[in-house]
Amino acid sequence: MRQFDIAIVGAGLAGNLAALALADSGRSVALIAPPARANDGRTTALMDQSIAFLKTLGLWDEVAGIAAALETMQILDGTVRLLRAPPVAFRASEVGLDAFGYNIPNAPFLAVLDARIAACSSITRLENGVTAANAFETGVELVLDDGERVMAALVVGADGRKSKIRESAGIDVRAWSYPQAALVLNFSHERPHGNTSSEFHTESGPFTQVPLPGSRSSLVWVLPPKEAARLRELPVAELSRAVEERMQSMLGKVTVENSPQSFPLSGMTADRFGKGRFVLIGEAAHAFPPIGAQGLNLSLRDIMALRELAGGSEPVNYVTIGERFDRKRQADVRTRTMSVDLLNRSLLSDFLPVQFMRSAGLHLLSALGPLRSIVMREGIEPLGSLKAFRDGLRERVARKQA
Numbered sequence: 001m002r003q004f005d006i007a008i009v010g011a012g013l014a015g016n017l018a019a020l021a022l023a024d025s026g027r028s029v030a031l032i033a034p035p036a037r038a039n040d041g042r043t044t045a046l047m048d049q050s051i052a053f054l055k056t057l058g059l060w061d062e063v064a065g066i067a068a069a070l071e072t073m074q075i076l077d078g079t080v081r082l083l084r085a086p087p088v089a090f091r092a093s094e095v096g097l098d099a100f101g102y103n104i105p106n107a108p109f110l111a112v113l114d115a116r117i118a119a120c121s122s123i124t125r126l127e128n129g130v131t132a133a134n135a136f137e138t139g140v141e142l143v144l145d146d147g148e149r150v151m152a153a154l155v156v157g158a159d160g161r162k163s164k165i166r167e168s169a170g171i172d173v174r175a176w177s178y179p180q181a182a183l184v185l186n187f188s189h190e191r192p193h194g195n196t197s198s199e200f201h202t203e204s205g206p207f208t209q210v211p212l213p214g215s216r217s218s219l220v221w222v223l224p225p226k227e228a229a230r231l232r233e234l235p236v237a238e239l240s241r242a243v244e245e246r247m248q249s250m251l252g253k254v255t256v257e258n259s260p261q262s263f264p265l266s267g268m269t270a271d272r273f274g275k276g277r278f279v280l281i282g283e284a285a286h287a288f289p290p291i292g293a294q295g296l297n298l299s300l301r302d303i304m305a306l307r308e309l310a311g312g313s314e315p316v317n318y319v320t321i322g323e324r325f326d327r328k329r330q331a332d333v334r335t336r337t338m339s340v341d342l343l344n345r346s347l348l349s350d351f352l353p354v355q356f357m358r359s360a361g362l363h364l365l366s367a368l369g370p371l372r373s374i375v376m377r378e379g380i381e382p383l384g385s386l387k388a389f390r391d392g393l394r395e396r397v398a399r400k401q402a
Contacts, residue, residue: 002124003151004030006310007142009130009165010158011036013044013106014282014299016113018156020057021303023122025311030150031117032126032142033159040106041258042184043218045070045197045210047101050300062112067102068211071195099195101297103210103218105186126150130159133168133278139318140277153318154310156279161268163284169275169322178265178344180205181228182290183221185260186212187243190252193217198250205265205344206291207246217251219243220290222344228262265289265344269337273329274322279306286333288340298336305329 008019011033019031046054054060074089092100117123128144133155140155157165166173193211200207205222212218221243223231231239236256244254267288273280281302288295305328310316 001141001149001151002030003139004028004124005152006030006154006156007032007140007150007152008156008158009033009133009142010160010163010282010284011125012158012160012282013110013113013296014303015156015158016110016117017057017300018158018281018303018306019117019123020059020113020120021053021307022311023120024057026313027122027310029123030126030152031123032128032130032144032150034129035127036110040110041186041261042106043103043186043210043212044106044109044296045101045103046300047297048097048099050297051101053300053304059112059116062116063104063109064102066108066112066213067104068213069099069195070101070103070197070211071099073100073197074199076198076200103197103212105212105218130164133165135169135277152277154277154279154316154321156281156306157284158282160283161287163280165278166270166280166284169278169280171275171278171280172271173268174271175268176266178267178289179224180222180265180289180344181225181262182265183223183228183231183260183262184219184290185221185239185243185256186216186218186258187240187254187256188214188216189254190215191250193251198247200246202246205289208291209247209251216257221246222265222289222291225264232260232262267337267341269333272322272326273302273333274325276320276322277318278322279325281306285329286337288337289344291340291344294336294340298333301332302329 005027006022007030008015008022009032011031015031015033019029023029051060054063070092072089072091074087076087090100092098117125126144128146128148130142131145132143134141134143139151139153142150142152142155144150155165157163157169159165192215193209195211197208197210204224204227206220207222208220209217210219221228221231231242234242239260240254240256243256247254269286270280270284273285282299285302286298306325309321309324309328
């Protein structure tokens with residue numbers, strides 16, 4: 001039976017990044033998952049904190065060439081309701097950044113990670129599924145779908161919403177659904193996007209265009225499920241016109257590039273994010289609609305927290321690492337999940353007081369620069385506004401003492 005210090009189950013973006021983050025500690029790491037079944041046409045927007053983390057892993061130079069900067073993010077009211085909100089533009093320069101983050105196509109991003117993992121001597125790649133995980137006093141035994149058994153001191157579940165690791169650890173979940181589906185595609189356009197992402201708030205949910213390199217963008221269009229299915233089956237020319245009309249021709253003529261994908265929107269959080277020798281990250285721990293570019297950024301903060309606990313050169317008490325990880329991640333995961341859920345439900349609500357509160361909030365963001373700055377910093381990094389205030393205060397004290 002092969003033995004490892006850490007076994008990571010799941011080889012999506014979160015699992016691959018966790019393997020690379022933990023591999024440089026000198027610990028032996030197994031990355032266990034079947035090979036990817038299909039090309040992923042989606043993209044992922046990573047905020048500044050996540051980009052900084054990629055740099056610490058030595059990945060950013062390889063990823064930068066396929067990424068597009070997000071310098072401005074604007075919210076536009078695309079409803080026809082009585083109470084409508086003004087446009088709000090968030091500019092990275094307002095908080096001293098060149099860009100809030102970068103939008104990265106998933107398929108080439110995964111290819112970069114796969115190549116780096118293959119070249120890493122401390123990562124063993126096992127292209128198998130896991131059928132069971134049995135915890136013992138000395139470690140966790142993983143049973144693979146080919147009958148092999150491996151042992152690990154710590155098991156990281158990065159195996160998605162239907163996580164076998166979460167189930168084996170005996171961790172329950174709270175799940176919910178929305179009367180919505182997301183239509184996802186990439187498109188080219190005749191006018192430059194200027195590194196600006198535009199999010200139209202509509203009665204059915206957000207319509208979010210995010211820049212890609214060149215005159216290209218990715219799109220997440222949240223719709224009623226039947227309408228998403230209808231649009232997905234349209235000829236490319238008709239779908240392209242529909243996208244252009246929804247964008248009010250802001251980017252000129254639109255040409256949809258790839259076969260659109262659609263999936264129902266739902267949410268899920270595990271009751272806890274670690275237990276004993278088990279830790280959950282990514283969508284094994286939390287999942288919510290693709291709104292506000294929070295999904296993988298939240299998963300990367302899972303990985304950062306895990307690296308603090310298990311990535312150093314000092315001996316680790318794996319017996320209780322799950323409980324320590326859970327305490328670290330509770331506040332961040334719960335608050336981000338709640339904020340995305342509230343935003344999405346506010347768009348769906350026809351209740352006038354809810355519409356008023358949403359409209360008034362956007363009015364305040366449009367008018368008050370300091371409030372806008374706080375919101376921007378919190379979107380990039382939890383407690384980012386507090387950190388900026390503290391750093392600014394220290395800088396002022398240092399200038400007075402000089």
